[in-house]
Amino acid sequence: MLKSRMIKHNNISNELFNFRANLELYSQNNIISDGLVNWLPSVLEAAGISLELIDSEGKFLWVNSAFTKLTGYSNEEVYKKKINFLNSENNERESSFTSLEAIQNGKIWNGEVVEKSKNGKLLFLEQTILPINDHENGTDFFIIIKRDISGKKRIENELNETYIKYEELAYVFNESPAIGFLWAAHNGMPVEFVTENIRQLGYNPDDFYSGNISFQNIIHPKDLEKTINELYHRALIGEEKFKLTFRILNKSGKVRWVDNYLSVRHGEGGAITHFHGIILDITERIKAEKEARLKLDQLVQADKMVALGTLVSGVAHEINNPNNYVLLNSKLISKTWFNILPILEDYYKTNGDFNVGNQLKYSKIKESMPKVLEGISDGSKRIKNIVKELKGFARNEPWNKYQLVNVNQVINSAINLTKNLIEKTTNHFSIKLDEGIPLIKANSQRLEQVIINLIENSCQALTSNDQSVYVLSKFMKNENSVQILVADEGEGIPTAILNKIKDPFFTTKRGKGGTGLGLAVSSRIILNHNGQLLFESELNKGTKAIIKLPVTKEFESNKESQ
Known part of the structure; x- marks a missing residue:
């Protein structure tokens, strides 16, 4: 590689040129003797810098010992050589051209060249070509002065390589999501360096360099105290490198989660002076982890629901067996009571009142016993019906098991199963069923499951027992569909989330045991019936859940024949 420029002089050549000119002038004017002039070769030989005497054809005439020491070539080896x-292969053409051009033009030339020593080592040299005109003999000569700058060039190359690496590192940094920071460990953490990719958070590096924003300013206010305390605690106990996780605010005020990988810098005496490191935006990771935990909770809850179905089925069976004995024996006791009643009545008339059992008077028992026996029988029948409905609810019927269904019967069954919840949450429950409603083809157990879910949601939405819940059914002849409405006067659903409530696992009742599966499953069930599940809601005024199920002509004719 050759860098050159034509100049009038440099420090070394200028001094030598002036020395020569003055020497000639002094000699011509007899200021100094010819003998002193004759000392010049000895002076040049003893110089500590490489000197070459070249003729007008660019051939060596003489070199000093400094040249020999630099290149390894003696005076005899280079004599009369071009x-x-x-020149090295790197700059042979340019160096030769420039040097010869300088010789031909008779001008002083200064530049940098790369030459090869006798042992093949490359020499980085600063070279000056100085013309000497012998007017008396009509001959031109040139002195070439060379100074070894290999050390300087090595340092320059190393600096250049370092700069290139720095530029590459800066490029990688600025194109990566990792934001580099250096801030002082005092007075609000002023930032002394930040990488350009801070712009991904909306900030400009000058926002920090100006002092308008410190590192502390971007930490979320709710995380600030905890983060600073942990930062200094870990640094003071001797941790040199560690990671902190906290929230920051981007320039628009949005919250972002970050991992901050830190290193501690110490000054004299070991005092903490700075912190430096990178921050990585992990907001999406935090969100994914949260969703994963939520899904795990949902799977656990779903597993509980499966277990609950099994439990309900088993409990229903266990309740049904002893209840059959109660129902059967209640009839036997009732029949026995009425058979012995005439005998007891004759005894009462003859002997007066008497105790029956635990100090109970016959006169009292004979009035209440029929009601007691009737209550036992009715209660047992009610248990039997509840068990039947529980078994139906727990039964895993095929999705495609459709049959002719009376919607009103399904509604009544669902109300019976949720009766306790209804009575507990509202004093105003009403039901209005269209008696002329046609049969539809449906899976009754699945349809019942949907209505139960809607009634439960309405009850849970109430904030007072004075608020009402009502259920109705209606045949919409113009739409050729059966409509089921479950409505309440509860807290309502915000408009912003109304379109999400049927999404799987979406719930506003996570803390109250909600799984977010109820409406998602209900919606799928209705869709499998080629129907629609719609919602209308007004905040603080209530919600309406509307089921629309299609009626075919086959079922319409069935209705008309009833």
């Missing part, structure tokens, strides 16, 4: 034999 100066370009020293």
Whole structure:
């Protein structure tokens, strides 16, 4: 590589040129003797810098010992050789051209060249070509002065390589999501360096360099105290590198989660002076982890629901067996009571009142016993019906098990199963069923499951027992569909989330045991019936859940024949 420029002089060549000119002038004017002039070769030989005497054809005439020490070539080895034999392959053409051009033009030339020493080592040299005109003999000569700058060039190359690496590192940094920071460990954490990719958070590096924003300013206010305390605690106990996780605010005020990988810098005496490191935006990771935990909770809850179905089925069976004995024996006791009643009545008339059992008077028992026996029988029948409905609810019927269904019967069954919840949450429950409603083809157990879910949601939405819940059914002849409405006067659903409530696992009742599966499953069930599940809601005024199920002509004719 050759860098050159034509100039009038440099420090070394200028001094030598002036020395020569003055020497000639002094000699011509007899200021100094010819003998002193004759000392010049000795002076040049003893100089500590490489000197070459070249003729007008660019051939060596003489070199000093500094040249020999630098290149390894003696005076005899280079005599009458062209100066370009020293040039390296890197700059042979340019160096030869420039040097010879300088010789031909008779001008002083200064530049940098790369030559090869006798042992093949590359020499980085600063070279000056100085013309000497012998007017008396009509001959031109040139002195070439060379100074070894290999050390300087090595340092320059190393600096250049370092700069290139720095530029590459800066590029990688600025194109990566990792934001580099250096801030002082005092007075609000002023930032002394930040990478350009801070712009991904909306900030400009100058926002920090100006002092308008410190590192502390971007930490979320709710995380600030905890983060600073942990930062200094870990640094003071001797941790040199560690990671902190906290929230920051981007320039628009949005919250982002970050991992901050830190290193501690110490000054004199070991005092903490700075912190430096990178921050990585992990908002999406935090969100994914939260969703994963939520899904795990949902799977656990779903597993509980499966277990609950099994439990309900088993409990229903266990309740049904002893209840059959109660129902059967209640009839036997009732029949026995009425058979012995005439005998007891005759005894009462003859002997007066008497105790029956635990100090109970016959006169009292004979009035209440029929009601007691009737209550036992009715209660047992009610248990039997509840068990039947529980078994139906727990039964895993095929999705495609459709049959002719009376919607009103399904509604009544669902109300019976949720009766306790209804009575507990509202004093105003009403039901209005269209008696002329046609049969539809449906899976009764699945349809019942949907209505139960809607009634439960309405009850849970109430904030007072004075608020009402009502259920109705209606045949919409113009739409050729059966409509089921479950409505309440509860807290209502915000408009912003109304379109999400049927999404799987979406719930506003997570803390109250909600799984977010109820409406998602209900919606799917209705869709499998080629129907629609719609919602209308007004905040603080209530919600309406509307089921629309299609009626075919086959079922319409069935209705008309009833």
